[in-house]
Amino acid sequence: MPKPKESDWKHYCAIVDPLRxxxxxxxxxxxxxxxxxxxxxxxxxxxxxxxxxxREAKKLENALGxxxxxxxxxxxxxxxxxxxxxxxxxxxxxxxxxxxLKRIIHQFS
Numbered sequence: 373m374p375k376p377k378e379s380d381w382k383h384y385c386a387i388v389d390p391l392r393x394x395x396x397x398x399x400x401x402x403x404x405x406x407x408x409x410x411x412x413x414x415x416x417x418x419x420x421x422x423x424x425x426x427r428e429a430k431k432l433e434n435a436l437g438x439x440x441x442x443x444x445x446x447x448x449x450x451x452x453x454x455x456x457x458x459x460x461x462x463x464x465x466x467x468x469x470x471x472x473l474k475r476i477i478h479q480f481s
Contacts, residue, residue: 374468376444383464384444388451392436395456399428445469452476 374386435450437443451457452473454474459477462470 373445374466374472376441376469378470381441381444384448385439387461387464388436388439391451391456391461392432395454406475409418412437449475449476455481468481 382433403421403425406424407417409417409420412420431454434445435454437450437454439447448457448469453476457473457477459474463471465473
């Protein structure tokens with residue numbers, strides 16, 4: 373695992389919120405569809421969606437952890453495993469970190 377550079381930290385801080393929002397926009401659309409499933413009663417739709425949202429919240433907590441320099445690489449790995457960080461999002465990181473993250477992205481895609 374390469375040691376992140378200061379520029380990696382700055383880039384991470386700049387992109388983490390937009391990437392999380394992009395990811396959650398997709399997930400929220402899925403939750404909205406889940407709320408209106410015709411095969412289920414409104415109550416079943418509600419509780420099924422709540423359970424899905426709770427599972428998603430745990431995934432996000434695990435993937436994003438703390439926002440600190442020491443946790444940045446671990447958080448980026450978590451973002452890769454969720455599909456939140458894609459190869460197209462790697463521009464701006466150092467070459468060593470890009471190569472490392474590409475391997476992880478390919479493992480989970």
